[in-house]
Amino acid sequence: MLDSLSNKMLALSTMTLLFVLVVLVAFFQIQSEQESTQVEINYLVDLQLDVDSLKGELWTYKQKGNSLASGKLNEIQDSIAQQLREKDAVLGIQLDDVQVMNESLQRLIKYEKQRYLSDLNNKVVSDRTSFKVSGILYSRYSSIAQSMTEELAAIHKTVVKLHKEKLQSLIFAAAFWLVVFAIIVSAIAWLVLYRFKTDSNAIKEAMIALSRGELDTKVQCKKMDSEFKIMADFFNQMSESLRLSTVTRQELEDEVAQQTFQLKHKQEQLLFLAEHDPLTNLLNRRAFDNKLDRAIQDAERKGSKLALLFIDLDDFKIVNDQFGHDAGDHVLVQVARRLEDCSEGNDFVARFGGDEFVICTESANEFHHVLLKVENVLSMVARSIEFEKQALKVGASIGVSRFPDQSRCKEDLIVLADEAMYQHKQSKDTRVS
Numbered sequence: 001m002l003d004s005l006s007n008k009m010l011a012l013s014t015m016t017l018l019f020v021l022v023v024l025v026a027f028f029q030i031q032s033e034q035e036s037t038q039v040e041i042n043y044l045v046d047l048q049l050d051v052d053s054l055k056g057e058l059w060t061y062k063q064k065g066n067s068l069a070s071g072k073l074n075e076i077q078d079s080i081a082q083q084l085r086e087k088d089a090v091l092g093i094q095l096d097d098v099q100v101m102n103e104s105l106q107r108l109i110k111y112e113k114q115r116y117l118s119d120l121n122n123k124v125v126s127d128r129t130s131f132k133v134s135g136i137l138y139s140r141y142s143s144i145a146q147s148m149t150e151e152l153a154a155i156h157k158t159v160v161k162l163h164k165e166k167l168q169s170l171i172f173a174a175a176f177w178l179v180v181f182a183i184i185v186s187a188i189a190w191l192v193l194y195r196f197k198t199d200s201n202a203i204k205e206a207m208i209a210l211s212r213g214e215l216d217t218k219v220q221c222k223k224m225d226s227e228f229k230i231m232a233d234f235f236n237q238m239s240e241s242l243r244l245s246t247v248t249r250q251e252l253e254d255e256v257a258q259q260t261f262q263l264k265h266k267q268e269q270l271l272f273l274a275e276h277d278p279l280t281n282l283l284n285r286r287a288f289d290n291k292l293d294r295a296i297q298d299a300e301r302k303g304s305k306l307a308l309l310f311i312d313l314d315d316f317k318i319v320n321d322q323f324g325h326d327a328g329d330h331v332l333v334q335v336a337r338r339l340e341d342c343s344e345g346n347d348f349v350a351r352f353g354g355d356e357f358v359i360c361t362e363s364a365n366e367f368h369h370v371l372l373k374v375e376n377v378l379s380m381v382a383r384s385i386e387f388e389k390q391a392l393k394v395g396a397s398i399g400v401s402r403f404p405d406q407s408r409c410k411e412d413l414i415v416l417a418d419e420a421m422y423q424h425k426q427s428k429d430t431r432v433s
Contacts, residue, residue, distance in 0.1 A: 006227065008195070012188045019181040026174030033170060037163040043083070044156050047098075050080045051152065055145045098155075101148045199228035206235060216243055277351040279329060280336035288350035288358060292410050295346070295360055299403060306362060306403040307370045309377065310417035311339070312425060313355035314395035323390065330387050331394060338380040342373070358417070367402075374398050397425035 054076045080102050202219055209217040217239055219232035275287035283291065292308075299306050313335065320328040332355065339349045339357055347361045361373055381396040399421025401413045 008188060008192045008225070012185065012192060015181060015185045015188060019178070019185055022174070022177045022181055026170065026178070029170050030167065030174070033163060033166050037159070037167075040159050040163075041156070044152055044159065047080065047083050048149065048152050048156075050076060050083065051145060051148050054080065055142065055149075098148055098151050101144050101151070104144060195225055199224045199232075203228065203231060203235060206232075206239075210239060210242075277336075280333055280351050282336050282340075282357070283348060283350035285350065285352050288348070288352075288360075289410070291348055292360055292413075295348075295362075296403060296408070296410060299362070300408075304362060305365050305405065306360060306413075307373070308401045308403075308413050308417040309359040309361065309374060310352075310399040310401075310414070310421040311357040311359065311377065311381075312397045312421050313381070314397055314425070314428070316355040316394050319392055319394060323387065323392065327387050327390075327392060331385055331392055334385045335381055335394070338383075339377065342377050342380055358414075370400060370402070374400065395428075397421050397428060399424055 084098065084102055202224070206217050206219045218236045224232060275283060277284050295306060298304075313331075316328065316331065319331055332351075335357070336349070336351065339359060343349055343359065343361070345362060347359060350358050352358055359373075359377070361370070377398060378396055381394065384391040384393050386392075399417045399419065401407065401416035401420065403413055406416055407413050
C-alpha cells in the first residue's frame with residue numbers, strides 16, 4: 001500500500017489531519033465539560049445563596065412576625081421553588097430531597113400564616129403565646145433549612161467529584177489517542193525519510209560511478225518507491241544506451257592522443273609553411289628578416305661580423321623556356337639543396353622569390369673567408385643538374401654586404417648586397433658581349 005512516496009505523503013498528511021482533529025475534539029470535550037461543571041456549580045451556589053437568604057428571613061420573621069417579613073419570606077420561598085422546578089435544565093443534579101424539604105417548608109410557612117391570621121382576627125393571640133409558637137416554628141424552619149444546606153453541600157461535593165472523574169477520563173482518552181496518532185505520524189515520517197534517503201543515495205552512487213566511466217553501472221530497484229523506480233529504470237536504460245554507443249575510456253584516451261598528435265603535427269606544418277618556401281623548403285623572406293634581426297643583435301652583443309650573399313641565377317629563364325616550368329622548379333630545388341650544403345655553423349639560407357636566394361654567414365671576420373664562401377657557392381651552382389636525362393646548367397651572380405663594416409641596418413645590408421649582385425651580373429654580361 002505504501003509502496004510509493006506519494007502514498008506515504010498522503011498517509012502522513014491524513015494522519016496529521018486526524019491528529020489535529022483528535023486534539024480539537026479533546027479540547028472541545030474538555031471545554032464542554034468545564035462549562036457544564038461551571039453551570040452546575042453556579043446553580044448550586046445560587047440555590048445555596050437563596051437558602052441562606054431564607055434562613056435570614058426566617059430569623060427576621062421570628063423577631064417581627066409581621067406581614068412584611070412574611071412577604072419577603074414568600075418571595076425567597078418562591079424563588080427556591082422556581083429554581084428547583086428548573087432543575088431538569090441542569091445536567092445530572094439530583095435535587096429531589098431538597099425539593100421535598102422546600103415543599104415541607106412551604107407548607108409549614110403557609111400553615112403558620114393561616115393560623116396567625118385566624119388568631120389575629122379572633123383577637124385571641126397574646127404577645128407571649130405568639131412568641132412561643134413562633135419559636136417552635138422557627139426551630140423547625142431552621143432545622144429544615146439546615147438540612148437543605150447540608151444536602152446542597154453534599155450535592156456540591158458529588159458534582160465536583162463526578163466532573164473531576166469525567167475530566168480525568170477525557171484527558172486520559174485524549175492523551176491515549178494523541179500518543180497513538182503521534183506514534184503513527186512519527187513512524188510514517190521516519191519511513192518516508194528512510195526510504196527517500198536510501199533510494200536517493202542508490203541513484204546518487206550510480207551516477208557517481210557512471211561519471212567515473214563505469215558504463216555498466218545499474219541501480220538495483222527491487223525495494224524502491226515507485227517514483228524512484230521510474231527514475232532508476234530510466235537511469236538503467238540511459239546507462240545501457242551509453243554502454244552500447246560510447247567508446248571505452250581507453251579508446252577515448254587513445255583517440256584523444258591521436259587527435260592531439262595530428263593537431264600538433266598540423267600545427268607544426270602550418271608553422272613551417274608560414275616560415276618556409278613551399279617549393280624549396282628554405283626560409284621565406286619574412287622568416288629571413290626575423291632571423292637576420294636576431295643574428296644582427298647577437299653579432300652586436302658578441303662583437304662579431306656578418307656577411308650577406310645575395311644570389312641570382314644566370315640562364316634560369318633559358319631553362320624555363322626550353323624545358324618547361326617543371327624543369328625550372330627542379331633546378332630551384334637542387335640549387336636550394338646545394339646552397340644548404342655550402343652553409344656551415346649558424347649560417348642560414350632563404351629564397352627571396354623567383355630565382356633569388358640569400359645566405360647569411362658568420363664567417364666574415366676575415367674578408368678572404370667571405371671570398372672563399374662566394375667561390376664555393378659559384379662552384380656548387382655551376383655543376384650540371386640532371387632532369388629527365390637532360391643535363392641542365394645555370395650560373396650565379398653574387399653580391400656581398402658586410403656587417404658592421406658597411407652598415408648596421410638590416411635593410412641597408414640587403415640593398416647593398418642586391419646592388420653588388422647586380423653589378424656582378426652586369427660585369428659578366430659585359431664580358432660576354
